[in-house]
Amino acid sequence: MIKKSKLLSAVAIATASFIAAPSYADTMNTPDISAMSVMNGLENPWDMAFTNGGDMFVTEKCKGLSVKTSSGSVHALAGMKGSKGYASTFNDLFCSGQAGMMGVALDPNFNKNRRIYVASTSDKYHGSGCKTNFEKCDGNIIMRMEVSKDMKSVSNRVDIVKDIQYKPFESDHPFGGPGAHNGNRLRFGPDGYLWATTGDRHRGVVPQSPKLLGGNVLRIDTDGKAHPGNKPPRGFDKRMYTYGHRNVQGIDFRPSDGRAFTAEHGPWQNDEITALVNGGNGGWDPRPNVGGRGDCPDKYCGYMPNQKEGMLPAKRAQFMPMSDTRFSDLMPPAWNNNGLSQGTGSAAFLKGKNWGYWEGRMAVGIMGIGFGGTPSGMRIDVVDIAKDGKSIKSVIHMPTGLTKRFRGLRLGPDNALYAAVDEGEIYKITATAQ
Amino acid sequence: MKGLKLGIVAICLLFSNAALCGDIDAGEARYAQNCGNCHGPAGMGLASYPKLKGKEIPYLIDRLNTYRAGTKIGPNSDLMIMMAQPLSDVEIANLAAYLNAQK
Numbered sequence: 001m002i003k004k005s006k007l008l009s010a011v012a013i014a015t016a017s018f019i020a021a022p023s024y025a026d027t028m029n030t031p032d033i034s035a036m037s038v039m040n041g042l043e044n045p046w047d048m049a050f051t052n053g054g055d056m057f058v059t060e061k062c063k064g065l066s067v068k069t070s071s072g073s074v075h076a077l078a079g080m081k082g083s084k085g086y087a088s089t090f091n092d093l094f095c096s097g098q099a100g101m102m103g104v105a106l107d108p109n110f111n112k113n114r115r116i117y118v119a120s121t122s123d124k125y126h127g128s129g130c131k132t133n134f135e136k137c138d139g140n141i142i143m144r145m146e147v148s149k150d151m152k153s154v155s156n157r158v159d160i161v162k163d164i165q166y167k168p169f170e171s172d173h174p175f176g177g178p179g180a181h182n183g184n185r186l187r188f189g190p191d192g193y194l195w196a197t198t199g200d201r202h203r204g205v206v207p208q209s210p211k212l213l214g215g216n217v218l219r220i221d222t223d224g225k226a227h228p229g230n231k232p233p234r235g236f237d238k239r240m241y242t243y244g245h246r247n248v249q250g251i252d253f254r255p256s257d258g259r260a261f262t263a264e265h266g267p268w269q270n271d272e273i274t275a276l277v278n279g280g281n282g283g284w285d286p287r288p289n290v291g292g293r294g295d296c297p298d299k300y301c302g303y304m305p306n307q308k309e310g311m312l313p314a315k316r317a318q319f320m321p322m323s324d325t326r327f328s329d330l331m332p333p334a335w336n337n338n339g340l341s342q343g344t345g346s347a348a349f350l351k352g353k354n355w356g357y358w359e360g361r362m363a364v365g366i367m368g369i370g371f372g373g374t375p376s377g378m379r380i381d382v383v384d385i386a387k388d389g390k391s392i393k394s395v396i397h398m399p400t401g402l403t404k405r406f407r408g409l410r411l412g413p414d415n416a417l418y419a420a421v422d423e424g425e426i427y428k429i430t431a432t433a434q
Numbered sequence: 435m436k437g438l439k440l441g442i443v444a445i446c447l448l449f450s451n452a453a454l455c456g457d458i459d460a461g462e463a464r465y466a467q468n469c470g471n472c473h474g475p476a477g478m479g480l481a482s483y484p485k486l487k488g489k490e491i492p493y494l495i496d497r498l499n500t501y502r503a504g505t506k507i508g509p510n511s512d513l514m515i516m517m518a519q520p521l522s523d524v525e526i527a528n529l530a531a532y533l534n535a536q537k
Contacts, residue, residue, distance in 0.1 A: 044481060061481075097482040097509070170509050177482060177509030308512045367481075368471050372516065376471045405471075405480055422480040 029356040031431035035400045038418075038428045039068060045420040047185065047408040049104045049116070054413055055151060057116065058426065061100035064093070065118055067151050075152045078118070078145065087153040092124035099140070099166065099179030103186035105194065107222060114146045115222065116154070117194060119184040125162045132169065133203065134299060136212065139166020140182050142196055144222065160224030161239075165214035167201040172297040174268075174307055174371075176202065181247040183216075185346070190258040193219050193227050197262065199247035204287040204300040207244050210236040215245040215284060217262065217276060231279035233329070242331065244281035246302070246322065250347030250409075255360055259389060261334075263347040263364050267302050268371050269313035270322040271344035272333035273364065275389025280331040283323035291324060310372015313339045334385050335392045342377040343367030346408045350382070352415030356433030358382050363398065363417055365406030378403050380419065380429075400429055455491050456524065461532025464525050468517065476536040483510070487536035494530035502526075 039045070044061040054070035057077075064079035064086050079086030080093040080101055093101060099121040107115035122141045130137035142161040145154040167180045181199030189195050200206045200215040207215030210233070219227040219241040226238035236243065241260075250263030260276040274282065286302040288295050296304050305311075305319045323333055337344060346365035350358050361384050368378030380400060384393040405422035412418050417429040465477070472483040479485030486494070500507055501518035521529070 173509075174512040175482070175510060176512075179482070309516065370468065370471065371513065376468070378471070405474075407481075423474055423478070 029434050031354065031356040031358060031433050033399050033429060033431055035402055035427045035429045037425050039426040040424060042424045042426070044422055045407065045424065045426055046102045047104045048410045048418050048420060048426065049106045050410065050412050051106065051110060052413050056418070057104050057106070058420070059101045059104050059118065061102065062095035064101055065104065065154070069151050077147070077154045080120070090157070092122045093120045094123060095121060095179070097177040097179030099182050102182065102184035103196070105186040105188055108188055108192055114149070116145050116147050117186055118143045118145065119186050119196065121166060121179065121182065130166070130168045133167060133171055137166045137168050138163040139168065140164035140184060140198070142186065142224065160222070161196065161218070161220065163213055164198050165201045165203065165206055165212055167203065171202055171300065173202055173300060174303050183248050185249050185251050187251050189219070189253050189260060193221060195219050195241070195251055195260065197248035197251055200245070200284065200286065200302070202300050202302065204296070207246065207282070207284045207286065213237065213239070215243060215282070216240045217242045217245065217248060217251065217260070229278070233279065241278060242276050242280045242282060244284050244327065246282070246284040249345040250364065252347045252349050252362065254385070255349055255351050261347065261362060261385065261389070263344045265344055266322050266337070266341035267316070267320065268341050269316040269339055271337035271341050272322055273335040273362070273383060273385070273392070274331050274333045277331050279329065281327045281329040283321065283325070283327050283330045285324055286320065291326060293319070313341070313374065332390060334389055335383060335395065340374055340377070341369065343369045343405070346406065348409040348411045348417060350417065351411055354415050354431045354433055356431065358431070363409055365409045365419060367405040367407060367422065378405060380406055380409070402427065456527030456529070456531035458532045458535050461528035461530070464529055465532055469529070477533045486533045489533060491530045491534045494533055495526055498526045498529065
């Protein structure tokens with residue numbers, strides 16, 4: 001027999017539960033999102049890096065490296081050829097088309113060694129190459145510099161990677177100007193090594209080449225030497241962690257297991273998110289006369305079979321797959337943007353309880369490009385990737401209220417998401433869990 | 435009617451006068467449909483897509499006519515040819531007026 005007091009208590013609890021029952025939306029713990037501009041008047045801002053104290057380093061593609069300190073002052077540190085007002089100017093650094101000063105990362109021991117790493121286009125190491133589009137052209141580099149304690153200058157530049165491939169001349173392709181497809185996003189992994197992305201630079205032989213740096217993800221130490229655990233195929237450059245990519249510009253590491261994921265531009269189909277496998281092949285092979293294809297304009301099949309007119313993206317993918325299953329070492333993508341190419345170019349995993357339901361998911365910046373009737377799709381996606389990295393569980397659009405060309409994403413030390421947009425601004429996107 | 439439109443374009447070319455060239459508001463609306471995705475707000479230029487704001491009207495009309503005719507000029511021609519082919523003479527005049535007026 002149940003005592004009366006217990007019965008009353010049970011009724012009271014049940015009633016209270018009924019009255020106070022949260023709505024379904026509340027139990028989802030979806031965060032409130034707001035966005036505010038924290039820098040404007042920039043010229044093609046490309047990437048950011050933060051100190052623990054909230055100082056924000058920023059690259060501008062055709063100008064150089066600056067820092068906005070936590071106190072709000074802005075210092076121009078390292079300028080490119082022709083730039084003005086920078087503490088240092090490097091005349092070998094230039095921009096052309098998609099190329100210029102791009103990725104930036106701070107040393108994990110920045111507070112002690114003051115080291116910063118910057119990826120840029122440079123003409124310093126062209127040597128006897130770069131005379132045509134069909135030869136080796138060492139034109140993208142990774143620099144290491146030291147930032148002064150007052151945050152007003154840099155010194156001791158050392159070029160730790162000098163031979164990333166660059167496209168020197170125009171070719172017969174869409175977006176065919178010089179400087180195409182450089183990759184150039186830099187991030188330190190949880191292993192303390194520097195990860196650098198590279199692009200195919202519109203040269204068909206590059207992504208599957210064992211020696212040319214292009215269409216890879218590199219894993220190197222802070223002197224530019226290969227991580228001893230990299231396992232590229234026999235005969236390949238040991239700096240390669242993966243190869244066979246098109247143009248990787250998004251990379252970050254899943255907080256739960258440290259695994260590297262990339263977000264990559266497709267040609268006119270299939271942007272991809274991929275879980276990297278040490279030594280794996282992205283499966284991009286735009287060479288002519290392979291994979292059932294014949295000759296292609298300027299020896300690059302990346303936009304075929306029809307460069308000039310719209311056609312179903314799925315038909316394009318049949319002819320020129322982003323991830324070709326011919327390769328036994330293929331890393332299949334977890335997601336292909338529903339078969340569309342919309343300029344997927346940056347990625348950052350969301351960390352912190354403030355992100356609520358989305359904590360641990362990947363934010364992906366999409367710049368927006370439409371062709372032949374496909375939607376342009378400027379947005380940030382929030383992607384829930386399956387544990388094995390081979391698929392996604394869901395993807396939703398982050399309600400930022402912004403329609404911008406999202407070029408670079410980076411999580412700040414305050415667990416806010418910072419977004420550089422081509423329109424010349426950097427936004428701080430904050431989340432408040434319910 | 436077509437002759438009238440061509441006449442307006444001709445006057446525009448002769449006098450480079452935005453008021454005569456086209457409807458700035460209509461040009462803004464047309465620009466927003468897809469041009470701004472690449473060239474940015476008010477033709478400011480983004481990434482490798484060139485700045486268009488403030489360009490002279492005859493230049494803008496000539497470029498759009500050239501792309502519409504399927505002629506290549508520069509590395510992004512394939513994209514621009516596709517974008518320009520649906521444009522009417524009036525739309526081109528309106529776009530030129532709008533972009534010229536952006537300073």
